[in-house]
Amino acid sequence: MGLMTRNEYIESLGRMKKRVFIMGQEVENLIDHPLVRPSLNACAMTYELAQQPEHADLMLTTSNLTGQTVNRFTHLHQNTADLVIKVKMLRLLGQMTGCCFQRCVGMDALNALDSVTYEMDRAMGTGYHARFRQYLKHVQERDLVMNGAMTDPKGDRRLKPSQQADPDLFVRIVERKPDGIVVRGAKLHQTGALNSHEIIVMPTQTLSEEDKDYAVSFAIPADAQGVLMIYGRQPSDTRKLEGGQRDLGNREFGGHEAAIILEDVFVPWERVFMAGEYAFSGLLVERFAGYHRQSYGGCKTGVGDVVIGATQSLAQYQGTDKTSHIKDKIVEMIHLNETMYACGIACSAEGKPTASGTYLIDPLLANVCKLNVTRFPYEITRLAQDIAGGLLVTLPSEKDFANPKTGPYLEKYLHSVEQYTTEDRCRMLRLVENLTLGPGAAAYLVESLHGAGSPQAQRIMLRRLANLEEKMRLARRLAGIGNHREKQ
Numbered sequence: 001m002g003l004m005t006r007n008e009y010i011e012s013l014g015r016m017k018k019r020v021f022i023m024g025q026e027v028e029n030l031i032d033h034p035l036v037r038p039s040l041n042a043c044a045m046t047y048e049l050a051q052q053p054e055h056a057d058l059m060l061t062t063s064n065l066t067g068q069t070v071n072r073f074t075h076l077h078q079n080t081a082d083l084v085i086k087v088k089m090l091r092l093l094g095q096m097t098g099c100c101f102q103r104c105v106g107m108d109a110l111n112a113l114d115s116v117t118y119e120m121d122r123a124m125g126t127g128y129h130a131r132f133r134q135y136l137k138h139v140q141e142r143d144l145v146m147n148g149a150m151t152d153p154k155g156d157r158r159l160k161p162s163q164q165a166d167p168d169l170f171v172r173i174v175e176r177k178p179d180g181i182v183v184r185g186a187k188l189h190q191t192g193a194l195n196s197h198e199i200i201v202m203p204t205q206t207l208s209e210e211d212k213d214y215a216v217s218f219a220i221p222a223d224a225q226g227v228l229m230i231y232g233r234q235p236s237d238t239r240k241l242e243g244g245q246r247d248l249g250n251r252e253f254g255g256h257e258a259a260i261i262l263e264d265v266f267v268p269w270e271r272v273f274m275a276g277e278y279a280f281s282g283l284l285v286e287r288f289a290g291y292h293r294q295s296y297g298g299c300k301t302g303v304g305d306v307v308i309g310a311t312q313s314l315a316q317y318q319g320t321d322k323t324s325h326i327k328d329k330i331v332e333m334i335h336l337n338e339t340m341y342a343c344g345i346a347c348s349a350e351g352k353p354t355a356s357g358t359y360l361i362d363p364l365l366a367n368v369c370k371l372n373v374t375r376f377p378y379e380i381t382r383l384a385q386d387i388a389g390g391l392l393v394t395l396p397s398e399k400d401f402a403n404p405k406t407g408p409y410l411e412k413y414l415h416s417v418e419q420y421t422t423e424d425r426c427r428m429l430r431l432v433e434n435l436t437l438g439p440g441a442a443a444y445l446v447e448s449l450h451g452a453g454s455p456q457a458q459r460i461m462l463r464r465l466a467n468l469e470e471k472m473r474l475a476r477r478l479a480g481i482g483n484h485r486e487k488q
């Protein structure tokens with residue numbers, strides 16, 4: 001027990017008995033599967049960096065529960081410095097992997113559940129918080145990866161959970177027993193599910209009394225009886241099955257999402273953190289989303305650093321880096337990237353303690369952060385593709401470079417600036433392709449758009465949190481309107 005090394009983490013997953021399907025096949029050896037391994041490598045970086053003394057200040061901290069050194073991914077934020085360091089840690093990991101490294105969702109779920117179980121107990125006389133903290137000790141002591149599972153399939157969006165033709169379209173309690181509950185349903189888009197030890201399920205939306213069986217939160221081992229996972233495809237994913245290297249762009253790392261099916265899974269009471277308290281489902285969703293909207297200010301800027309670095313390198317290799325409009329476009333990319341980071345840092349620095357003592361980000365600024373993340377990576381991507389040029393999508397396969405009949409022609413006609421090789425140019429083109437069109441774009445673009453809630457969810461929060469009344473009062477005071485008239 002205690003901190004795991006990278007290899008110990010991978011071995012621990014290898015011992016699990018998850019039921020996983022990938023492209024129609026049930027997979028026996030999950031950790032060595034070529035479609036899964038890059039995502040496993042990325043998640044394993046959260047262990048690898050934690051072993052490196054130069055990153056200890058970001059990756060490690062002291063548990064407020066046990067006093068032991070823990071990986072920050074299992075930690076409850078104790079102050080605003082913890083929140084700020086979290087964003088820096090995620091940026092570092094984004095820089096090192098160039099993809100989604102998956103472990104943040106669980107960290108955000110743990111922090112959200114800590115304050116919500118505390119407040120729920122106080123309001124309703126339940127006993128979830130002590131139970132949750134006991135569970136968290138188990139997680140910290142074993143240095144586990146948690147899959148935070150929120151998004152239900154949701155069926156017909158006009159209907160509430162209990163109104164759906166199929167009652168299983170939201171995860172629900174199907175049976176209450178003396179020793180626990182039985183749950184059924186599915187969670188979609190589950191980041192890093194295959195690389196997780198545990199799944200923490202939360203409700204997906206605010207619920208009312210008739211839907212109280214859907215107000216359920218619990219933790220289960222990812223290989224619990226009745227759990228089944230189906231791997232989600234990504235653009236160009238089968239390149240990983242071709243046995244090559246160069247055409248992958250990012251040879252070592254990548255993220256993944258999966259659908260998780262829960263077929264009558266038994267959960268003992270000590271792992272249940274909400275069972276019917278519908279009045280707190282909305283708060284749990286909001287807290288989790290708030291933390292995860294902060295997270296993007298770290299991870300997406302780290303990946304953005306790689307996109308910018310790759311684009312600047314390509315400009316150099318192709319001889320355009322000194323051109324004024326190219327320089328200006330790179331500056332624009334930097335500006336957009338650092339704006340997202342600034343929002344991540346700002347919502348952390350403005351964090352406040354919740355009643356349980358765990359710190360929460362400033363929700364308004366976290367929503368601004370995420371709303372920027374729904375847009376800026378797209379503009380950064382457009383600029384990267386602009387600078388890269390059309391070869392980004394017309395470059396022949398690495399097999400054509402290897403073929404003696406075609407390779408020499410490609411070497412000759414794709415060579416650009418003298419001191420850089422054709423191969424370096426092509427490798428960098430593939431990296432930009434991966435990040436802006438390929439599997440990397442699944443996380444850098446579409447996941448930026450919809451992860452932690454689609455843009456409209458953030459706009460609703462901005463409207464709610466911005467205190468428009470106060471802004472109008474400020475304006476009325478200066479304009480000498482209403483109560484302020486006499487002072488003029």
Ligand code: SF4
Nearest residue numbers: 100101102104295299
């Ligand atoms: Fe973490 Fe970012 Fe992946 Fe979400 S998208 S799990 S915040 S790396």
Ligand code: FE
Nearest residue numbers: 191447451452
């Ligand atoms: Fe996400």
